[in-house]
Amino acid sequence: MPRTSRSIAIIIPARYGSSRFPGKPLAMISGRTMINRVWALARAVSGVDEVCVATDDERIANHVRNFGGHVVLTGEECTNGTERVLRASEMLATTPSVVLNLQGDAVLTPPWVIAALIDEMRRDPTVEIATAAVRMDKRSYEALRKAKGQGEVGGTTVTFDRRGNALYFSKSVIPFVRNDGLGDDAGILPVFRHIGLYSYRYETLRRYVSCEPGPLEHSEKLEQLRALEYGIPIRVVEVDYGGRTHWAVDTWDDLKRVETIIREEGDLLKT
Incomplete structure (x- = not known):
């Protein structure tokens, strides 16, 4: 096992094969993919040593690499996002002391x-x-x-x-x-x-x-x-939330609702 440090990591579990929304992490939301948006939110948090996407799918992994993100490929044995976050933590060069699980569809956090x-x-x-x-x-x-x-x-x-x-x-x-x-x-x-x-x-x-x-x-x-x-x-x-709307993306209808929220309230991050 890698040695444990005092570092803090945000790990974003992202699965391609959602039954309700296949390919959800790669869905476009107001000009950017969902996973890119969540990764950018994590990167905006100060005092974090590592931001990593954990996925079992090469399509998601390649996309994350293309926009400059860190990604680890976890096995299909992970049955949920929490298990995927643990597995990714173990695969980092140095095991963090604190791990934050940021869901890959949490685009309005x-x-x-x-x-x-x-x-x-x-x-x-x-x-x-x-x-x-x-x-x-x-x-x-x-x-x-x-x-x-x-x-x-x-x-x-x-x-x-x-x-x-x-x-x-x-x-x-x-x-x-x-x-x-x-x-x-x-x-x-x-x-x-x-x-x-x-x-x-x-x-x-x-x-x-x-x-x-x-x-x-x-x-x-x-x-x-x-x-x-x-x-x-x-x-x-x-x-x-400072007047911001909280909404998760589970379906295509949720995605459209999130796009409406972004139009009305503006992006959380300046681009």
């Missing part, structure tokens, strides 16, 4: 949100995993609750203790807010929408991947519940 997780890992050496969440206002809360009532699966909420450590993640809207808690004098809602962005201590990432999925993960289809089931704490960092 502001660099300052990524930096907030890295800053938390630096600030508190006891943090093993950190993730991000945005506080919901009444309007966004009601919209999410309505969508859930209509059977939509997307959108995860999280609760956490006074130290910021996660209590639970759910596809349901948690905590339950009584109707009389939504009045004008109710104050700020304790409802946070989870952002699927994670930073890990390298050894914690290895431990996490070695654990078998438990009943909560199977039930909710949320990988992060595995950590909680095995007693691995997750620090939740409240972030502010």
Whole structure:
């Protein structure tokens, strides 16, 4: 195994064979490929020693090399993005002490949100995993609750203790807010929408991947519940998108929506 350093790496897992959106990392979004956009966001984060794309596909690898990015080819044995991130970490010349998993479709993730997780890992050496969440206002809360009532699966909420450590993640809207808690004098809602962005201590990432999925993960289809089931704490960092819209790309319709957001709000990075 390569020697472990005190370095910080952002690793971007990118898979070509998505069932819902084949070739998604190479899809064009407002003049640039998806993977190029995500790589540029990662590169804009200060204090990061390595930015690397992890893929099992030569088409993606060649494209990343062509725009000057660092890429590692991982095997097909990786069953999900987290396993691919671990494998890529092991393949780097020097194993980083902190690894941030930035999904290859996270094209609207502001660099300052990524930096907030890295800053938390630096600030508190006891943090093993950190993730991000945005506080919901009444309007966004009601919209999410309505969508859930209509059977939509997307959108995860999280609760956490006074130290910021996660209590639970759910596809349901948690905590339950009584109707009389939504009045004008109710104050700020304790409802946070989870952002699927994670930073890990390298050894914690290895431990996490070695654990078998438990009943909560199977039930909710949320990988992060595995950590909680095995007693691995997750620090939740409240972030502010600064008026920017959060949106992931799972389908062609999502891609068109992201292009609309970029037209209306402008690119996150100056080009």
